Amino acid sequence: MLRILSLVFGMRCWALHYKPSLHIKALRYKNQQCSFALTAPQYRHVSQLTTRKAVVSEEEEEKQKSMIDAVGVATLRSKTGEIEKKWQEYWAKEKTFKAERTNSKEKKYVLDMFPYPSGSGLHVGHPAGYTASDAMARYWRHKGYDVLHCMGWDAFGLPAEQHAIQTGTHPALTTQENIQNFKRQLRSLGFAFDWDRELATTDDDYVKWTQFIFLKFLEQGLAEQREIPVNWCPELGTVLANEEIIDGKSERGGYPVVRTPLRQWVLKITEYADPLLDGLNNLEWPTGTKVSQTEWIGKSFGASIIFETLKSAENIQVFTTRPDTLFGVTHLVLAPEHPAVSMLCGADQRAEVDTYINKVISMSDLDRTANLKKKPQGVFLGAYAKHPLTQELLPIWISEYVLATYGTGAVMAVPAHDDRDFTFAQHFGLPIKPVVFSTAPETNTDQLPFTVKENTEIRNSHPQVDGKSPSMAAEEIIQLLGENGKKETRYKLRDWVFF
Numbered sequence: 001m002l003r004i005l006s007l008v009f010g011m012r013c014w015a016l017h018y019k020p021s022l023h024i025k026a027l028r029y030k031n032q033q034c035s036f037a038l039t040a041p042q043y044r045h046v047s048q049l050t051t052r053k054a055v056v057s058e059e060e061e062e063k064q065k066s067m068i069d070a071v072g073v074a075t076l077r078s079k080t081g082e083i084e085k086k087w088q089e090y091w092a093k094e095k096t097f098k099a100e101r102t103n104s105k106e107k108k109y110v111l112d113m114f115p116y117p118s119g120s121g122l123h124v125g126h127p128a129g130y131t132a133s134d135a136m137a138r139y140w141r142h143k144g145y146d147v148l149h150c151m152g153w154d155a156f157g158l159p160a161e162q163h164a165i166q167t168g169t170h171p172a173l174t175t176q177e178n179i180q181n182f183k184r185q186l187r188s189l190g191f192a193f194d195w196d197r198e199l200a201t202t203d204d205d206y207v208k209w210t211q212f213i214f215l216k217f218l219e220q221g222l223a224e225q226r227e228i229p230v231n232w233c234p235e236l237g238t239v240l241a242n243e244e245i246i247d248g249k250s251e252r253g254g255y256p257v258v259r260t261p262l263r264q265w266v267l268k269i270t271e272y273a274d275p276l277l278d279g280l281n282n283l284e285w286p287t288g289t290k291v292s293q294t295e296w297i298g299k300s301f302g303a304s305i306i307f308e309t310l311k312s313a314e315n316i317q318v319f320t321t322r323p324d325t326l327f328g329v330t331h332l333v334l335a336p337e338h339p340a341v342s343m344l345c346g347a348d349q350r351a352e353v354d355t356y357i358n359k360v361i362s363m364s365d366l367d368r369t370a371n372l373k374k375k376p377q378g379v380f381l382g383a384y385a386k387h388p389l390t391q392e393l394l395p396i397w398i399s400e401y402v403l404a405t406y407g408t409g410a411v412m413a414v415p416a417h418d419d420r421d422f423t424f425a426q427h428f429g430l431p432i433k434p435v436v437f438s439t440a441p442e443t444n445t446d447q448l449p450f451t452v453k454e455n456t457e458i459r460n461s462h463p464q465v466d467g468k469s470p471s472m473a474a475e476e477i478i479q480l481l482g483e484n485g486k487k488e489t490r491y492k493l494r495d496w497v498f499f
Contacts, residue, residue: 097192099148107146110137114152117178150197248362259361266495298492306484307385319407324473327461328414328435335404346382368400376427388484422449
């Protein structure tokens, strides 16, 4: 309780009555009663301040109040520290929060995300989260449950590796030193952890079980190797997450990062996309959290469509959730890393394309998608694809806003009915062809891009499609495509790459 109290700054009603040598001085300022535990010298000093003439200026009153507050805060902090130390030592000695099973009791497991034990120690985000889980653990314990609330260390990390390289110190030594510092800090905060259950992901016993689990994944066909575009930092000799890259350089060290395909192990978590979605229905989570999870999994119904190219036998496959807009396609856009780029690129465009690709490979996915809103970037390949139904020639471009890791790495651009395609087409002067129109008189469909699906119909497309709703038109178009199109379900969720 004192730990929580010590975090509440600005309170002016503290009273500590646990030491005879202290005096209690009560003061009244603007109808606020304030009590402080003061030593004899402090008491005399405060008395001198408060026995002066009753009428003082606002400025003088504020100065007096600040001096009294400072005395009270300093005293409170001092005594709080003594009490915390006493009881933390008692909890450690008596193992007050040790998790033990009682046959007659129900059990609860309160699990925190294990921190990485860096050399800088805890940051403010750690106790912010742990305070909430600690409150839950104490709540369930007071409700009569057997509670397991433990702490561990996510101890593998690039900083430890780099520190070892730079200093010649074995990472096991620095990691253990950091763990001891983290543990000291967490204990000083008074969290109710069962320290007998402490573990680190570098422990031999822990690694043994991670290897066991991986082999089980492998046996079940849930682990495999693939060549995947990743953020590679040659200087650090490792793959980085998007969040670890700032302006094309590693967050740690500021070294150049390039986007390159590497052979990686992946766990096929997409095999569980539907169970993950269905499981949200049984969770008592806030609606906003469940919506975020649903969007993260990103289940999409659509069609896979093949576009033939003129310059090679390499056809381009796209996935779209709007096959109903196929007749509004005016160009294709590929990810710069798409395998067909090198074969489709014309000789006249080669230098410009190569320059652009070299620029893009140092950007993270987050930067690439964000740049479209600032200033669209892209290069025409000098190649064309045939529209699968009209045989119209469609120019093929590359742009950073198309990601090789999402969908097929290729987009059939429908500028009239997609925000990103519209921004790109408008910037580069590409054709825009509306095919979706509102059936509601009050709706203005001249304002592009028009992305509404409800109360709309398809026009300017095909006799079998015109006048139908988007959903009905999509079915018809997939039928018209024959071998060049099929229904497909995809997920925004990606298989987990680990290295």
